[in-house]
Amino acid sequence: MFTYPSGGGDVAVHVYGSDFAAAAGLADYVAAAAAAAVAQRGAFTLALSGGSMVKSLAGLVGREDVDFSKWVLYVDERNVPLSSPDSNHAAAHAQLLRKVPVPASQVLTLKEGLPVAQAAVHYEGQLLELSGSVLPRNAAGFPEIDCVLLGVGPDGHVASLFPNRRETAATEGWVLPVSNSPKPPPERITLSMPVLNAGKNVAVVALGQGKAEVVQRALEVQTLPGALPVQLVQPTSGKLTWVLDEASASSLAVADWAAGSKKFPRSENPPKPSA
Numbered sequence: 001m002f003t004y005p006s007g008g009g010d011v012a013v014h015v016y017g018s019d020f021a022a023a024a025g026l027a028d029y030v031a032a033a034a035a036a037a038v039a040q041r042g043a044f045t046l047a048l049s050g051g052s053m054v055k056s057l058a059g060l061v062g063r064e065d066v067d068f069s070k071w072v073l074y075v076d077e078r079n080v081p082l083s084s085p086d087s088n089h090a091a092a093h094a095q096l097l098r099k100v101p102v103p104a105s106q107v108l109t110l111k112e113g114l115p116v117a118q119a120a121v122h123y124e125g126q127l128l129e130l131s132g133s134v135l136p137r138n139a140a141g142f143p144e145i146d147c148v149l150l151g152v153g154p155d156g157h158v159a160s161l162f163p164n165r166r167e168t169a170a171t172e173g174w175v176l177p178v179s180n181s182p183k184p185p186p187e188r189i190t191l192s193m194p195v196l197n198a199g200k201n202v203a204v205v206a207l208g209q210g211k212a213e214v215v216q217r218a219l220e221v222q223t224l225p226g227a228l229p230v231q232l233v234q235p236t237s238g239k240l241t242w243v244l245d246e247a248s249a250s251s252l253a254v255a256d257w258a259a260g261s262k263k264f265p266r267s268e269n270p271p272k273p274s275a
């Protein structure tokens with residue numbers, strides 16, 4: 001593990017030797033956040049994005065030290081039927097939810113068939129209903145989700161907050177509608193940046209060579225605000241962690257810092273794969 005400075009404070013960056021090791025590390029990270037939240041409030045709230053990130057959730061399957069019955073989940077959504085191959089909810093279900101005992105009633109689900117603005121209002125309503133002990137709010141009134149797991153697109157988008165878009169700069173609202181998304185499908189609903197940043201444990205998960213360029217730009221290049229939405233992920237009082245593998249970290253200057261050996265400063269105690 002090493003740290004990078006960022007606008008909002010230091011970022012803890014973990015570089016794992018494989019996607020398998022990264023999934024195990026991510027599972028430990030989520031399990032620790034869940035245990036702390038359940039001990040404190042009897043509930044654990046988790047926000048998931050979609051795309052390739054959900055594959056990294058595999059390490060959670062079969063964890064007997066995790067009380068999945070206390071989980072409440074939100075999924076970054078594309079406004080498509082839940083049966084669509086584009087549905088992030090379907091992907092989360094296939095990779096994790098059908099394999100762990102999270103009660104279906106505790107997975108907030110997009111209401112199918114609504115215009116995107118109404119779908120966002122409906123989804124936000126589900127979050128608002130949980131306000132209180134399950135979902136406390138911060139001083140600014142935003143929900144403090146225990147753990148926010150974000151992928152990042154090659155253009156730097158997180159959740160469905162794309163570069164140089166009004167939604168990305170929004171300072172109000174919990175769940176926002178997105179129309180004309182630059183990446184298909186065009187209609188989505190997304191947690192807002194203030195909600196992502198109200199998270200207690202926020203992780204950006206980027207694995208594989210295809211993410212190397214955006215990882216390098218995000219961590220080492222100063223861009224204009226909004227040009228690379230992932231750079232706006234700066235938790236207000238929570239902790240920010242990046243989960244990388246050697247391929248996605250391969251363009252970082254830190255690769256050279258390791259005495260030119262191209263060896264990465266990995267986690268000192270790499271987590272063991274779960275059974």
Ligand SMILES: O=C1O[C@H](COP(=O)(O)O)[C@@H](O)[C@H](O)[C@H]1O
Pocket residue numbers: 049050051052053076077088150151152153154157158159160183
């Ligand atoms: O469309 C989306 O893409 C991003 C990144 O996906 P990836 O497949 O390039 O890793 C994802 O994080 C986001 O939640 C999703 O809606």
